[in-house]
Amino acid sequence: MTAFKYFQKQWTPVINEYLNKHLANEVDDQKISQIMAYSVMAGGKRLRPLLFLATLNTLGKEITEDEIRIACGIELIHTYSLIHDDLPAMDNDDYRRGKLTSHKKWGEAESILAGDALLPMGIQWIAEGSKSAELVQIITQAVGPNGMVGGQYLDIDSTNNQSVAGDAKFINRMEWLKTGCLIEASVKMAAVLVGASQIEEVKLVDFAKVFGRSYQIYDDLVDVVESSQEAGKATHKDQEKGKNNTLTLLGIDKSRKELTDLIKQAKDDLNGLNGEVLAGFLDLYQKVL
Amino acid sequence: MTAFKYFQKQWTPVINEYLNKHLANEVDDQKISQIMAYSVMAGGKRLRPLLFLATLNTLGKEITEDEIRIACGIELIHTYSLIHDDLPAMDNDDYRRGKLTSHKKWGEAESILAGDALLPMGIQWIAEGSKSAELVQIITQAVGPNGMVGGQYLDIDSTNNQSVAGDAKFINRMEWLKTGCLIEASVKMAAVLVGASQIEEVKLVDFAKVFGRSYQIYDDLVDVVESSQEAGKATHKDQEKGKNNTLTLLGIDKSRKELTDLIKQAKDDLNGLNGEVLAGFLDLYQKVL
Numbered sequence: 001m002t003a004f005k006y007f008q009k010q011w012t013p014v015i016n017e018y019l020n021k022h023l024a025n026e027v028d029d030q031k032i033s034q035i036m037a038y039s040v041m042a043g044g045k046r047l048r049p050l051l052f053l054a055t056l057n058t059l060g061k062e063i064t065e066d067e068i069r070i071a072c073g074i075e076l077i078h079t080y081s082l083i084h085d086d087l088p089a090m091d092n093d094d095y096r097r098g099k100l101t102s103h104k105k106w107g108e109a110e111s112i113l114a115g116d117a118l119l120p121m122g123i124q125w126i127a128e129g130s131k132s133a134e135l136v137q138i139i140t141q142a143v144g145p146n147g148m149v150g151g152q153y154l155d156i157d158s159t160n161n162q163s164v165a166g167d168a169k170f171i172n173r174m175e176w177l178k179t180g181c182l183i184e185a186s187v188k189m190a191a192v193l194v195g196a197s198q199i200e201e202v203k204l205v206d207f208a209k210v211f212g213r214s215y216q217i218y219d220d221l222v223d224v225v226e227s228s229q230e231a232g233k234a235t236h237k238d239q240e241k242g243k244n245n246t247l248t249l250l251g252i253d254k255s256r257k258e259l260t261d262l263i264k265q266a267k268d269d270l271n272g273l274n275g276e277v278l279a280g281f282l283d284l285y286q287k288v289l
Numbered sequence: 290m291t292a293f294k295y296f297q298k299q300w301t302p303v304i305n306e307y308l309n310k311h312l313a314n315e316v317d318d319q320k321i322s323q324i325m326a327y328s329v330m331a332g333g334k335r336l337r338p339l340l341f342l343a344t345l346n347t348l349g350k351e352i353t354e355d356e357i358r359i360a361c362g363i364e365l366i367h368t369y370s371l372i373h374d375d376l377p378a379m380d381n382d383d384y385r386r387g388k389l390t391s392h393k394k395w396g397e398a399e400s401i402l403a404g405d406a407l408l409p410m411g412i413q414w415i416a417e418g419s420k421s422a423e424l425v426q427i428i429t430q431a432v433g434p435n436g437m438v439g440g441q442y443l444d445i446d447s448t449n450n451q452s453v454a455g456d457a458k459f460i461n462r463m464e465w466l467k468t469g470c471l472i473e474a475s476v477k478m479a480a481v482l483v484g485a486s487q488i489e490e491v492k493l494v495d496f497a498k499v500f501g502r503s504y505q506i507y508d509d510l511v512d513v514v515e516s517s518q519e520a521g522k523a524t525h526k527d528q529e530k531g532k533n534n535t536l537t538l539l540g541i542d543k544s545r546k547e548l549t550d551l552i553k554q555a556k557d558d559l560n561g562l563n564g565e566v567l568a569g570f571l572d573l574y575q576k577v578l
Contacts, residue, residue, distance in 0.1 A: 027434045028435050029434065029435075029442065032434050032438075032439060033434070084405060090398050108378035112378060112379070112401065113441055116408075116438045120408065120428075120429040123409070124425070124429035124433060127422045131422045132422055133420045137416050137417060140409040140410065140412050140413035143409050144406055144410045145406035149402055149409075153320070153399070154318070156399070157320065
């Protein structure tokens with residue numbers, strides 16, 4: 001078993017148990033708690049919390065309940081973004097991870113509010129686990145109008161817009177904002193929490209930037225390479241919906257080449273760090289290469 | 290001119306200018322910046338930021354740009370809540386403050402995202418202005434599932450539900466969560482930022498709790514007492530929509546009596562504090578009494 005697989009096997013159940021227990025215990029109203037938990041406990045890979053914890057591991061920091069609270073706060077925020085992206089007014093998706101999306105299961109108002117509840121609760125957990133206003137600044141910038149939500153806005157605004165279909169700069173920026181910012185923030189929060197040296201932080205943030213970029217390409221490739229059943233959601237939908245992304249820009253072969261180059265670059269960024277676990281995240285991409 | 294009127298006249302333009310300038314300068318994308326600013330600059334009374342600043346004033350704290358940033362962060366969060374409350378899936382309102390609501394003007398996806406952008410940006414401004422993780426905890430708890438969003442959920446869940454129409458406890462709780470929590474947080478953040486004494490904080494939070502409760506009754510009364518043109522939005526709508534609130538529970542006369550009692554109680558809570566400006570907030574209610 002690789003160091004990454006071992007790490008993943010060790011911490012994924014801890015994350016899942018924390019999320020399950022604390023969503024039940026910390027949300028007063030049973031019904032909205034259930035709606036929030038439905039999406040949070042829908043079987044995600046916990047990529048962002050694991051990335052946060054693996055960065056702590058790289059920097060030699062012990063993982064206690066405080067760090068688990070921060071990691072799970074990141075996952076609440078990620079889940080909020082998925083619920084809102086799936087809404088009828090947005091991507092209008094009926095299934096995610098093989099289950100009905102939140103609005104199909106609970107109704108539109110309920111799913112908007114479940115997202116609206118998960119976002120501040122995620123930030124709250126990060127503030128409480130870290131006692132750091134600086135971590136709050138990092139996460140709020142990453143998911144605000146100059147981050148994740150800004151990317152989603154560009155996506156909505158450019159769907160079925162032929163004028164951006166060949167605009168690599170626009171597409172790179174949109175994809176970075178949508179996916180990369182939260183991934184970068186997960187790594188950067190760990191570096192700031194530990195008080196990493198300048199050189200360690202630069203290397204880790206460089207790694208995160210490359211990983212974030214490569215993750216979006218991977219996610220686009222999953223959309224066409226895997227069958228709908230394997231991916232647990234409707235695939236080949238991006239093209240049908242008139243979405244512009246790196247894949248529609250470059251095509252499958254060049255996207256794979258780009259992904260391979262990025263994997264090499266990400267590994268290089270980890271040189272000189274105790275980065276065995278972090279490097280293991282890149283193995284995820286093998287199934288689309 | 291009362292101390293309150295003077296305070297309001299002094300600080301309202303400062304708040305408005307800060308919001309206008311910083312939404313333009315701190316949001317990279319011009320279009321989403323415009324959509325956010327459309328609702329933020331729609332002529333709100335700035336009640337919550339003024340309440341935050343007036344509490345600082347009561348405690349003898351000088352107001353600098355940092356405190357203005359926190360105050361304006363609260364207003365961004367309040368505006369997000371209005372945008373989402375107006376959505377077709379929620380209250381489905383076409384007008385607010387005499388202008389088209391965000392989704393009528395810009396589209397539904399755009400208004401969901403404008404709200405999703407304002408919430409984290411508001412928390413960011415509070416974190417940056419205060420450098421305090423404790424203030425972040427206060428605001429995120431106040432707007433999460435056990436606060437404002439929880440109240441909105443109870444509202445949606447109970448609309449046209451006759452079983453709660455006479456349930457005073459349920460209605461009080463729903464109204465407190467929807468409106469009171471954010472008002473309380475505005476006062477409490479000021480007390481914590483300044484490091485108020487235990488006795489000052491208790492009095493101020495008691496005042497805020499009563500003010501929050503009374504503000505909801507006031508807002509319900511505006512809905513029936515004012516004509517649609519004066520209120521800048523559709524009035525008499527709560528009843529048409531099957532909403533349950535204190536007004537539908539008590540009727541107009543008993544609601545006015547309750548409001549009058551609460552005003553007296555709020556003034557009592559300020560005894561022993563330098564609370565002249567804060568007491569002036571209660572004058573607002575005269576127009577429905």
